[in-house]
Amino acid sequence: LDEKVISLVNFMLFKYHMKEPVTEADMKVVIKEYEDHFTEIFLRACEHIEMVFGLDVKRVDPTNHCYGLFIKLGLTYDGVLDGEEGMPKTGILIFILGVIFMKGNSATEEEVWEVLNLTGIYAGQKHAIFGEPRELITKDFVKEKYLEYRQVANSDPAQFEFLWGPRAHAETTKMKVLEFLAKVHGTDPSSFPSSYEEALQDEEESARLHMAVLGFWKLSELNFQKLSELNFLSVEGNRATEEEICISQKEVQSNTIKEYEDHFTEIFLRACEHIEMVFGLDVKRVDPTNHCYGLFIKLGLTYDGVLDGEEGMPKTGILIFILGVIFMKGNSATEEEVWEVLNLTGIYAGQKHAIFGEPRELITKDFVKEKYLEYRQVANSDPAQFEFLWGPRAHAETTKMKVLEFLAKVHGTDPSSFPSSYEEALQDEEESARARISAWSTSTSGAT
Missing domain, CATH: 1.10.10.1200 (MAGE homology domain, winged helix WH1 motif)
Incomplete structure (x- = not known):
């Protein structure tokens, strides 16, 4: 048979x-x-x-x-170019993705070849199915962005490692890869306890992030004509910042809701929520006696994306959202990953947005110029691939915990619902606190 x-x-x-x-x-x-x-x-x-x-x-x-x-x-790539003969090579790709995951999300070149050698696949030796495997793995899969192949930091002599590429992250999940490996071994994913736990957390966080994206999308698709109070508050908020005046409850009632005055509280709270989630502004009472409110940029940030003297909507909301994506993606996110998430919210590169204008220029130029984002080429990427990181101004003005709290609020949950990110944010808070105490101690002893 x-x-x-x-x-x-x-x-x-x-x-x-x-x-x-x-x-x-x-x-x-x-x-x-x-x-x-x-x-x-x-x-x-x-x-x-x-x-x-x-x-x-x-x-x-x-x-x-x-x-x-x-x-x-x-996955959407089988390693066979259109019009060419050859065997599908997705099997070896999935296998390598599995090795990388099982090795802690990065695997040295030696570790990958050690495992492949056990299957009869050797660098420089043509394989009946996969051809010349070294070229396939270090060039073809890298070019297609399924693998990232880079030098290990500070390695001398140079040592290289593999990581999942942005296309692998976009098209599949750790759980799917783990299920494949488990099937190869004739078992189930839970037989690999630590990897299974990580894959479960990854599934849960991806689901929550997706829901947060959908929540942001719903908010960013507001009908400003029907929600005129939102327009009024955001415009008045800009004016309040420039002229140092506040928005009074009386103004809101007379200029926007008029005959709906009995519903003032509900309308006002909904407007405040939209302003917070979409524009990244907090509405705060600044004069309790006269019921006056002011709009303030959230999370300690000091830039709203609106140039002095120009008209436009505040753009802090999309900045916070991108900072969240970068954090949730391991503190750096490829350009493809950022746009993949933004596309889900109806924001596309080169397509003018009702709130955020031309988003590509806003993100890759304005936010970078203001040092909220760092936009750089991924090391050793050929063809060139770019990634986003938090810029020095983001690190100076806000924290991972504040950004995580914002994302959690969009999703209607709390930060601890994102376990690994929450743990990292807590550690970041503790380290910042220790640094402040150390700096205070130094200044105190110096003064003494």
Whole structure:
């Protein structure tokens, strides 16, 4: 039966290359006199295609018993260029992603080849399925942004390591990769306790971040004509900042809600929430006697993206949101990762936004010029790939905990719902506190 399994695998891969479905009738012709063993041969062929080539065999037409082959785990690249012959190489890609994850989210080149050597794959030695594996891994997968290949910091002599690339992060998850590895070993993901726990946290945080994105999107799609009180408050807030005046409850009631005065509290609270989440401003009472309110930039930041003397909406909301994405992505986020999240909110590079104007210029120039963001080329990336980090002004004016609290509020939860990020933010708060105490002690002793 082994020969028939291999024959069927080759036939199914041929159909995949031709972008044609595979019919049960065709497969039975391939195995000929072993038709009585069709189910066993078919299942073994499917398993082989899954484990070696990283493809799923799925029924696409139950009536006519037709099947299609699809790349696993949500990935969109099989390592075969259009118009070229060759075997799908997704299997080795998934395997390497698994090694990187199991090694703590980065694996040295030596660690990767040590594992691959156990499977009969060697650098510089052509493989029947994967061709020249070193070029495939260090060039093709890197070029397609599934892997990041970089020199280990401060290594002398130079040592290199692999990490997941932005496309891997965008298309699949740690849990999916772990499930694949577990299936290869004939077990389940929980058999790898620490990796399973990390994958679960990753799933939960991704779900929460996605919900936060949806929440931000809903808020950023406000109809300003219907919510005129929001326009009034944001415009008056700019005027209040410039002319050092406040917004009075009387002004709001007479200029915006008029006949809805009985609903003032509800309308006012909703407007305050929108101003906070979309524009990144806090509404605070500055004169309790006369019921006057002022608008203030959130989280200790001192820049709202509106140039003096110019009209425009405050843009602190999108800045805070990007700072949150960078933090949640491990303190650096590739340009692709940032735009992927912003696209979910209806914000696109090169497409003017009702609130934020031309967002690419705002993010890569204005926020960078103001030193809230750092925008730099990823080390050793070829072709050039860029990433965002917090700029020195962001570090000086706000904290990871404040940004995490903002994201949690957008999602309607609390910061501890993002366990790993919350732990890091707590450590950051503690370190900042120790630094302040140390600085105070030094200045006190010097004065003494």
